[in-house]
Amino acid sequence: xxxxxxxxxxxxxxxxxxxxxxxxxxxxxxxxxxxxxxxxxxxxxxxxxxxxxxxxxxxxxxxxxxxxxxxxxxxxxxxxxxxxxxxxxxxxxxxxxxxxxxxxxxxxxxxxxxxxxxxxxxxxxxxxxxxxxxxxxxxxxxxxxxxxxxxxxxxxxxxxxxxxxxxxxxxxxxxxxxxxxxxxxxxxxxxxxxxxxxxxxxxxxxxxxxxxxxxxxxxxxxxxxxxxxxxxxxxxxx
Numbered sequence: 367x368x369x370x371x372x373x374x375x376x377x378x379x380x381x382x383x384x385x386x387x388x389x390x391x392x393x394x395x396x397x398x399x400x401x402x403x404x405x406x407x408x409x410x411x412x413x414x415x416x417x418x419x420x421x422x423x424x425x426x427x428x429x430x431x432x433x434x435x436x437x438x439x440x441x442x443x444x445x446x447x448x449x450x451x452x453x454x455x456x457x458x459x460x461x462x463x464x465x466x467x468x469x470x471x472x473x474x475x476x477x478x479x480x481x482x483x484x485x486x487x488x489x490x491x492x493x494x495x496x497x498x499x500x501x502x503x504x505x506x507x508x509x510x511x512x513x514x515x516x517x518x519x520x521x522x523x524x525x526x527x528x529x530x531x532x533x534x535x536x537x538x539x540x541x542x543x544x545x546x547x548x549x550x551x552x553x554x555x556x557x558x559x560x561x562x563x564x565x566x567x568x569x570x571x572x573x574x575x576x577x578x579x580x581x582x583x584x585x586x587x588x589x590x591x592x593x594x595x596x597x598x599x600x601x602x603x604x
Contacts, residue, residue, distance in 0.1 A: 367467045368488055369459065370405040370414045370437075370531075374398050374426075374474030375444020375451040377419065386419055387582055388474045392592060395433065397582060398426070400477035402435045405470075408484050415440040416474070417455040449553045449562065453543045465537035468492065471559055472531040475582040478594060484531060486574040491533035494571040498560050500526040501575040526572060529579060532560055542566055 374388045388398040398416075405411045414437045418426055423441045430438045442458050444451035452471060459469070468491050472479060483499055490497030503525035508516040534542075542563055546552050552562030560570055582588055 367412050367463065368410050369463065369467060369469050370411050371452070371455045371459075371469050371471045372398075372401060372405070372414060372416045372474050373444070373448065373451050373455070373471065374401075375417050375419050376448075376475070386422065387588075388419075389422065389425065390588070392588065393595060396429055397477050397591075398474045399429050399433045399435065401472070401474050401479065402430070402438065403433070404477070404479040404481070404484065405472075406435050406437050408481055410485065410488055411437060411470070413437055413439045415442070415455055415459065417442055417444045417451045419444060447553070449546075449557055449559075452559055453547060456539055456543045459536065460540060463536040465535065467536040468533050469536050469539050470531045470533045473529075473581060476530060476579055477582065477591065478576075478578045478580060479531060480576045480578065483574055483576050483579065487531050487533045490571055490573040491535065495535050495538060496563065496568070496571055497533045497573040498528050498570050499531050499575040499579070500528045500572040501577065503527055527575070528560055528572075529575060529581070532558075533573070534559070534563075538568075542568070 377386055389396050402414060405414055414435070416426060416438065418441050420443050426441055440458060442454055445454050468488060470487060487497045487499055503522045506522060507520040507525065509518045509520070510516055545566060546562050552565030563570060578594060580587060580590060582591055
């Protein structure tokens with residue numbers, strides 16, 4: 367079974383809006399519903415769990431009914447950090463998943479996940495046990511000395527930008543979150559599942575990514591998202 371674990375428990379303070387950014391309406395549809403539609407429409411996704419901001423569960427269920435998100439099976443509370451939210455989602459699946467089931471973790475505020483990206487992350491996870499969406503890094507990266515100079519750069523061919531979706535076998539994912547929180551490894555700051563896995567000594571495998579798979583963090587990101595949606599509506603664009 368392939369289960370999508372969608373993280374939508376953030377307050378979205380950086381967006382500076384009255385409601386959490388995952389519930390902001392764009393063209394009469396909440397951002398989070400755009401995200402869920404990508405998983406709803408993918409034939410290999412069998413169930414969806416959303417880790418949601420407390421107090422918004424009933425609203426999410428109502429939106430899911432309105433927009434036909436029939437694969438949504440569970441809505442649970444998040445934690446104080448992103449890693450706690452993911453942990454809550456993983457632990458909630460204990461007793462519901464088999465060891466070999468694939469859990470696809472995705473940010474609720476990445477609403478433009480492509481079907482081909484989802485397919486590849488599932489394929490790679492079946493093959494290797496995990497898979498992380500990635501893209502080549504196209505800019506030059508230099509190390510900084512004294513804040514004003516450099517004599518060293520990092521070859522961009524050795525770099526990858528990673529994001530969600532990320533996929534993991536349930537048994538390994540469940541073990542990792544128990545291990546990490548018991549030993550306080552890879553759970554602080556900007557840590558995510560992928561960085562935590564590396565901190566625990568696991569090897570990660572890259573899957574395909576897409577530049578369109580943007581994360582909606584600022585108001586400018588919302589405008590970019592709107593532009594993508596308008597472009598898709600323009601049938602004459604090939």
